[in-house]
Amino acid sequence: MNYRELAEKTESYIIERRRWYHANPELSQKEEKTTEALVADLKALGLEPVRFKNCYGCYADIKGGKPGKTVALRADIDGLPIKEETGLDFASENGCMHACGHDTHMTMLLGAAKMLVETKDELCGTVRILFQPAEETAFGAKRTIAEGVLDGVDAVYGSHIWGNFDAPLVSAESGKRMASCATFDITVEGRTAHGSAPDLGIDAIVCAASMIMNIQTYVSRNNNPLNPLVVTIGTINGGSRFNVIPGKVTMTGTVRAFDEDLDKIPNALRKIINGTAETFGAKAEFNFDWMTVPVINNNEKLNTICQNAVKKLYGEEGLGHLDTMMGSEDFSFFMEKVPGIFTFLGSRDTEKGYIYSNHQEQYTVDEGILKRGAALYAQFAHDFLCEE
Numbered sequence: 552m553n554y555r556e557l558a559e560k561t562e563s564y565i566i567e568r569r570r571w572y573h574a575n576p577e578l579s580q581k582e583e584k585t586t587e588a589l590v591a592d593l594k595a596l597g598l599e600p601v602r603f604k605n606c607y608g609c610y611a612d613i614k615g616g617k618p619g620k621t622v623a624l625r626a627d628i629d630g631l632p633i634k635e636e637t638g639l640d641f642a643s644e645n646g647c648m649h650a651c652g653h654d655t656h657m658t659m660l661l662g663a664a665k666m667l668v669e670t671k672d673e674l675c676g677t678v679r680i681l682f683q684p685a686e687e688t689a690f691g692a693k694r695t696i697a698e699g700v701l702d703g704v705d706a707v708y709g710s711h712i713w714g715n716f717d718a719p720l721v722s723a724e725s726g727k728r729m730a731s732c733a734t735f736d737i738t739v740e741g742r743t744a745h746g747s748a749p750d751l752g753i754d755a756i757v758c759a760a761s762m763i764m765n766i767q768t769y770v771s772r773n774n775n776p777l778n779p780l781v782v783t784i785g786t787i788n789g790g791s792r793f794n795v796i797p798g799k800v801t802m803t804g805t806v807r808a809f810d811e812d813l814d815k816i817p818n819a820l821r822k823i824i825n826g827t828a829e830t831f832g833a834k835a836e837f838n839f840d841w842m843t844v845p846v847i848n849n850n851e852k853l854n855t856i857c858q859n860a861v862k863k864l865y866g867e868e869g870l871g872h873l874d875t876m877m878g879s880e881d882f883s884f885f886m887e888k889v890p891g892i893f894t895f896l897g898s899r900d901t902e903k904g905y906i907y908s909n910h911q912e913q914y915t916v917d918e919g920i921l922k923r924g925a926a927l928y929a930q931f932a933h934d935f936l937c938e939e
Contacts, residue, residue, distance in 0.1 A: 552673055552933060555864045557666045558926035565662035565925055566918045568592065570641040573654040576630025578647055579685040582607040585628050585657075589682050592661055596668050598680070606694040608684040613667050615674025620705040620939045622932050623679040623889075624663060625882065626656035627686035636912040651909045652712035652898070655921055657682060659710070662925030667932060676936040679704060689732065689842040692881040696888060705939070706853060707891040708931050709882040710924060712916060713873065714908035716897035719920040720871030721927060723857040723894045729846035730779065732879035733806040733839060735817070737762065737824055739789075740834040743798035752796035756789050758831040759800040763787075765823050773819065781807040781877050782820070807877040809845050843879045846886065846893050853892040856938060860930040865923065871897060892931075896924045 577585050586607040593600040598611040608628060612621075635648040643649070664680045681700060685691030701707070716722065739759045744752025763784050774780045782804065789800030806816055817839040828835035848854055861869045873895050885891055898905055898916040907914040 552670050554666060554926045554929045558922040561662045561665055562922045565658050565921050568661055569654055569658035572657050573649050574641045574643055576643050576647040576649045579629040579688040582628050582684045596665055603695055603698050606684050608682050610679055610681045610700055613671055613678040615676050616672035617675040619676025619936050621677040621679060621703050622935045623681050623704045623707040624660055624928050624932055625681040625683055625709045626660040627653045627683050628657055629685055629687050633912050637915045650914050655712050659921050659924035660928055663928030666929045674936055678932045686881055689881040692884040701888050704889050706935055707885045707889050710894045712898050713895045714898050714914055716873045716895055716899055718897045718900045718917060719923050720897040721861045721869055721894055722871055722873035723861055725848045725854045727809055727847050727875045728893055729880050730807040730809055730877045731845045732842045734842055735804055735839040737802045738836040739800040741798045744796040746794035746796055749796055753832050755797045755800040758833045762824055762827045765827050769819060769823055779809055813841055843881050844883045846880050846883045848892050850890045853890055856934050857892050857931050860934050864926050864930055
């Protein structure tokens with residue numbers, strides 16, 4: 552089956568649906584209208600969508616004409632709290648934005664579903680079309696898994712459009728792709744005093760500042776430099792008046808890493824934080840939570856199937872290299888449960904002015920590349936099922 556040709560024929564449908572979803576973004580865990588539209592679109596393709604019970608989102612199965620295994624194709628559906636400044640005729644006007652490209656993910660997958668429905672008699676198994684909510688807050692994958700969306704699934708494929716990667720290349724590389732993500736908060740308890748008598752207080756701001764420097768020293772002096780690690784303090788709040796020694800400071804931050812020992816980093820940070828607080832005579836509370844695990848393409852069979860699918864569609868020149876990144880994706884939780892692969896579709900085109908990266912208020916894409924993402928969804932599913 553020539554999914555490249557089918558994608559060309561399906562392009563107008565993909566673009567039309569992309570513009571609707573782009574104009575109507577919804578935030579994580581609030582994707583009600585998005586889900587309604589997806590259900591309607593799936594029904595229009597002759598499918599029987601199943602809504603998730605404890606979150607938004609849905610899935611539908613395309614049963615092939617021959618028996619076989621099941622492969623899931625996943626797209627995320629939530630937007631971001633960003634005011635759009637693209638100037639597009641179909642720009643969002645509700646204060647939210649599909650600044651991460653999830654509008655394109657949904658519609659590339661809808662395009663793939665349309666093509667797979669048309670060719671279902673040739674499929675050797677079942678394709679599960681999965682629309683996952685709340686990726687931006689890392690809740691969606693776990694909640695859909697808890698509802699059994701991976702039951703009976705033998706492999707899962709995910710893809711992300713990427714503003715810092717040249718269009719229309721596809722990165723289907725093996726190895727480490729995206730880091731794990733953790734959030735943490737720190738509360739420093741000192742003792743309030745008048746600003747003119749610092750000896751009577753315990754300065755929580757000075758203590759917190761020392762913690763920040765010590766934490767950065769952990770990254771540069773205790774972590775193996777060959778093991779990527781980022782620790783960022785994103786917020787710091789404390790003090791009430793210019794002439795008062797502050798008695799309390801709160802901070803929040805994030806960790807990005809590939810370390811397989813999930814206790815190593817929080818234990819090290821806790822030791823630094825408590826030791827610094829003790830030095831100043833203060834007290835500290837530290838809370839740490841891993842939101843995602845790393846995305847690692849370590850299934851060589853799926854890697855090969857996917858790379859060959861790109862070559863089959865667009866030749867060797869369709870593949871490109873994208874460096875490992877410290878961003879994160881909750882698609883990693885799917886990959887913990889079943890074999891999976893995660894790819895990237897480039898959207899950067901400096902000649903056409905597509906120069907902005909994901910999560911920027913001016914981020915958008917050349918719609919001409921979307922058919923490629925849809926074709927690869929379909930080709931991978933077809934080839935995986937035939938291989939099996």
